[in-house]
Amino acid sequence: MYSKELVSAVAALGLVSGVAALGCKDDPVTITNQADADIAAACTTIPHDVFLDNQAGPNIVLNGQLREIGGSLIVRNNSVIQSLQSTSLQTIGGSFELNNVISLVSLVFGALKEVGDIKWITLDRMSEPTFGPSGITKANSVTVSDTFIENLSGINVQEVTDMFINNNRRLSAFSSSIKSLSNVMVINDNGLNLTMDLPNLQWIANMTIANVSSISVPSLRAVNGSMRFDSNLFSDFIAPNLTEIQTGDLSFVSNKNLQNISVPLLTMIGGGFTIANNTQLGKVNGFDNLETVGGAIKMRGSFDEIDLPKLHDVVGTAEFVSTEDITKSCDTLKGLSGNVIQGTVTDCTSDDANANNSTSPAGSDGGDSGSADNGNAATTLSGGSISAVVTLAALTGLIATFL
Numbered sequence: 001m002y003s004k005e006l007v008s009a010v011a012a013l014g015l016v017s018g019v020a021a022l023g024c025k026d027d028p029v030t031i032t033n034q035a036d037a038d039i040a041a042a043c044t045t046i047p048h049d050v051f052l053d054n055q056a057g058p059n060i061v062l063n064g065q066l067r068e069i070g071g072s073l074i075v076r077n078n079s080v081i082q083s084l085q086s087t088s089l090q091t092i093g094g095s096f097e098l099n100n101v102i103s104l105v106s107l108v109f110g111a112l113k114e115v116g117d118i119k120w121i122t123l124d125r126m127s128e129p130t131f132g133p134s135g136i137t138k139a140n141s142v143t144v145s146d147t148f149i150e151n152l153s154g155i156n157v158q159e160v161t162d163m164f165i166n167n168n169r170r171l172s173a174f175s176s177s178i179k180s181l182s183n184v185m186v187i188n189d190n191g192l193n194l195t196m197d198l199p200n201l202q203w204i205a206n207m208t209i210a211n212v213s214s215i216s217v218p219s220l221r222a223v224n225g226s227m228r229f230d231s232n233l234f235s236d237f238i239a240p241n242l243t244e245i246q247t248g249d250l251s252f253v254s255n256k257n258l259q260n261i262s263v264p265l266l267t268m269i270g271g272g273f274t275i276a277n278n279t280q281l282g283k284v285n286g287f288d289n290l291e292t293v294g295g296a297i298k299m300r301g302s303f304d305e306i307d308l309p310k311l312h313d314v315v316g317t318a319e320f321v322s323t324e325d326i327t328k329s330c331d332t333l334k335g336l337s338g339n340v341i342q343g344t345v346t347d348c349t350s351d352d353a354n355a356n357n358s359t360s361p362a363g364s365d366g367g368d369s370g371s372a373d374n375g376n377a378a379t380t381l382s383g384g385s386i387s388a389v390v391t392l393a394a395l396t397g398l399i400a401t402f403l
């Protein structure tokens with residue numbers, strides 16, 4: 001017989017064979033087969049991590065007494081497992097990590113409510129995770145990347161620091177009751193008809209959304225960072241309750257179906273304001289209360305009207321260029337040059353066939369973002385050089401800080 005200490009020590013080295021009985025307090029608990037899973041499921045609480053061996057499967061069931069894993073539940077590089085489930089597990093203190101688990105089809109966690117971090121990456125076959133009626137209601141960060149998931153509706157967190165949903169090519173529905181997000185939300189390269197519904201979202205730090213076909217943010221009041229929309233397919237962007245973009249940029253670039261942007265209560269953009277190459281956008285008239293822009297303004301497109309009736313302080317420069325006739329708007333806008341628009345109106349041009357050819361951020365001088373400008377404040381653009389695409393490596397680094 002091995003002593004308990006020895007078993008734990010061996011387990012800690014990852015050499016446990018499954019023959020030696022695992023203990024609830026092992027660090028980590030390593031599950032190699034269903035027999036191990038049965039023993040683990042008999043623990044009420046497992047204080048440390050639970051690792052599934054890369055050969056564990058094809059079906060692992062953690063039904064029993066197990067309510068809480070204090071550490072993380074981790075499955076990595078396992079191409080055997082097809083189904084993972086637990087009817088009893090309620091809490092995972094660390095990460096719920098599924099990384100490179102390419103045969104997993106079924107994930108059923110009917111009681112799971114709280115998770116430190118959701119980190120699901122490279123799940124080639126899982127189409128719809130199943131949770132209980134209330135879903136997962138608490139998580140610090142959520143990463144769902146490179147999966148086969150079609151519908152992400154069970155992640156009903158209220159507050160989250162980060163959310164990355166990308167490269168889920170079949171994802172066509174994402175709705176979440178999230179209320180606030182304190183750092184970064186990045187959604188891109190998912191299914192081309194992805195509809196996003198964030199009915200309860202009230203404030204968010206930074207939001208970067210690409211390749212989405214509809215977005216609904218009826219309750220959004222404040223953005224405390226930047227908000228960017230690139231290459232989306234939606235025809236409307238309506239944020240009826242949004243009043244402030246406190247420190248960062250507002251940007252709409254190359255959204256080819258976009259016909260209407262309406263943010264009627266917005267008074268302030270802390271950074272730059274870019275509208276470029278949205279060729280269906282016929283008028284820029286959804287900013288009735290915009291007063292202050294902390295950076296530069298760049299509007300290039302195929303619109304025939306630009307209305308910014310309340311504008312009274314723009315710290316940087318402003319350019320307005322259209323393929324259509326905007327002389328009437330230009331008469332008004334040029335009058336603001338040097339006074340309301342401190343950095344002056346550098347360009348206000350109608351009928352320019354190349355109006356849609358430049359999509360670099362406002363204040364970046366046609367692409368050299370970061371180029372030091374003479375004293376005018378275009379260079380104060382806080383988010384001008386932040387890449388819209390967050391790499392997996394960056395993600396991993398970010399998540400690691402929570403572990």
Ligand SMILES: *[C@@H]1O[C@H](CO)[C@@H](O)[C@H](O)[C@H]1NC(C)=O
Nearest residue numbers: 054074075076077078099100
């Ligand atoms: C999983 O596989 C990748 C390469 O496919 C490798 O870089 C990584 O170290 C592996 N992880 C583990 C825990 O074996």
Ligand SMILES: *[C@@H]1O[C@H](CO)[C@@H](O)[C@H](O)[C@H]1NC(C)=O
Nearest residue numbers: 150151152153154172173174
């Ligand atoms: C997504 O799943 C939720 C809950 O299961 C369901 O109510 C919703 O209709 C689904 N959406 C789509 C587009 O399938």
Ligand SMILES: *[C@@H]1O[C@H](CO)[C@@H](O)[C@H](O)[C@H]1NC(C)=O
Nearest residue numbers: 150170171172191192193194
């Ligand atoms: C949108 O997604 C649904 C569900 O995945 C799919 O059946 C439909 O064909 C998709 N439509 C388009 C236009 O891609």
Ligand SMILES: *[C@@H]1O[C@H](CO)[C@@H](O)[C@H](O)[C@H]1NC(C)=O
Nearest residue numbers: 188189210211230231232388
């Ligand atoms: C998705 O959006 C990115 C911009 O973030 C763009 O480069 C890419 O072409 C888009 N993909 C599709 C299929 O529209």
Ligand SMILES: *[C@@H]1O[C@H](CO)[C@@H](O)[C@H](O)[C@H]1NC(C)=O
Nearest residue numbers: 199217218219220221240241
């Ligand atoms: C919009 O804001 C008003 C005033 O704060 C609030 O009464 C209303 O419920 C908000 N609308 C939504 C959809 O949240």
Ligand SMILES: *[C@@H]1O[C@H](CO)[C@@H](O)[C@H](O)[C@H]1NC(C)=O
Nearest residue numbers: 203205222223224225246247
């Ligand atoms: C917005 O961000 C600033 C600086 O990061 C912070 O001081 C402020 O409290 C934030 N506001 C909200 C509403 O979170």
Ligand SMILES: *[C@@H]1O[C@H](CO)[C@@H](O)[C@H](O)[C@H]1NC(C)=O
Nearest residue numbers: 183184205206224225247386
């Ligand atoms: C997110 O927004 C905050 C301000 O609220 C800013 O300090 C931070 O740099 C932003 N992060 C990214 C990645 O954009």
Ligand SMILES: *[C@@H]1O[C@H](CO)[C@@H](O)[C@H](O)[C@H]1NC(C)=O
Nearest residue numbers: 236238259260261262283286
């Ligand atoms: C844009 O949307 C707003 C809000 O729904 C609406 O009041 C306005 O009429 C729309 N404008 C156009 C041109 O469709």
Ligand SMILES: *[C@@H]1O[C@H](CO)[C@@H](O)[C@H](O)[C@H]1NC(C)=O
Nearest residue numbers: 352353354355357358359366
């Ligand atoms: C856009 O077109 C203008 C001519 O109107 C040209 O001077 C400029 O170099 C072009 N920019 C890009 C990025 O192609």
Ligand SMILES: *[C@@H]1O[C@H](CO)[C@@H](O)[C@H](O)[C@H]1NC(C)=O
Nearest residue numbers: 254255256277356357358359
């Ligand atoms: C403008 O948007 C279209 C999609 O509508 C895209 O194909 C094109 O590359 C964009 N132009 C620039 C200069 O980004």
Ligand SMILES: *[C@@H]1O[C@H](CO)[C@@H](O)[C@H](O)[C@H]1NC(C)=O
Nearest residue numbers: 279302323353354355356357
């Ligand atoms: C600009 O937009 C018009 C549509 O209004 C389009 O025909 C043209 O090709 C675009 N030009 C560039 C350079 O993207």
